[in-house]
Structure formats: structure tokens, C-alpha cells
Amino acid sequence: MDWMAWTWPTAIFFAVIATLLITFTVLAIKFPETPRTGILRIETTRGDRLFITLLGSAFINLAWLGIVGAHQPYALIVCLAYAVTVFRWV
Known part of the structure; x- marks a missing residue:
């Protein structure tokens, strides 16, 4: 490396x-897979939901770093909850 x-x-x-x-x-x-429509009212596939999750997690981590500044592993817990939410309801 x-x-x-x-x-x-x-x-x-x-x-x-x-x-x-x-x-x-x-x-x-x-x-x-067949696309499904969630609460965003757009058709998404698993790949779309993965992309939304990764993009949202990046913003969550940046916001966490800017607001809290430390204890970044707690941001991972928030990101995991966000991922579950996206894959379940989006």
C-alpha cells in the first residue's frame, strides 16, 4: 500500500x-429484480437504493464531522439505520 x-x-x-x-x-x-416505488415516489432497484444509501451516508458523515467533530463510529450507527430505512421504504 x-x-x-x-x-x-x-x-x-x-x-x-x-x-x-x-x-x-x-x-x-x-x-x-423489478423496480418498486417507495415513499420518494420514484421507481428504484437494489442498485439505486445502494447508491442513495452511499450518497446519503457520505453526507451524514460529513455533517457529523462538521457538527460533532469526534466519535465518528457513532456516525456509522446513524448510517446503518439510514441504510435500513432506505432499503426498507425507499
Whole structure:
């Protein structure tokens, strides 16, 4: 990892994102999905909901960092609750 001066948390973050993308690709192939309409009144697939979750989690973490400034693992709990909400109702 010296070639890019990555830290282990950064490498883990990108590994998790890559794993999610691979998992969702396999799920889409094995179990084709039909778009559904949630509370946003737009048709979304699993991939759309994953994108909404990742984008929202980025904003949650940035807001947490700006407002609280510390205890970032608690932001992860908020992001997980947000992800459950998005995948359940959006």
C-alpha cells in the first residue's frame, strides 16, 4: 500500500465498497429484480437504493464531522439505520 500512501481504514473502506458492488451484481444476475416505488415516489432497484444509501451516508458523515467533530463510529450507527430505512421504504 506504499505506492499511494493509503491507510488501512481507507483500504478497508474501498474493499467494502467493491464487495458491495460485486455482491449486488451477483444478486442482480441470480435474482432479477423489478423496480418498486417507495415513499420518494420514484421507481428504484437494489442498485439505486445502494447508491442513495452511499450518497446519503457520505453526507451524514460529513455533517457529523462538521457538527460533532469526534466519535465518528457513532456516525456509522446513524448510517446503518439510514441504510435500513432506505432499503426498507425507499
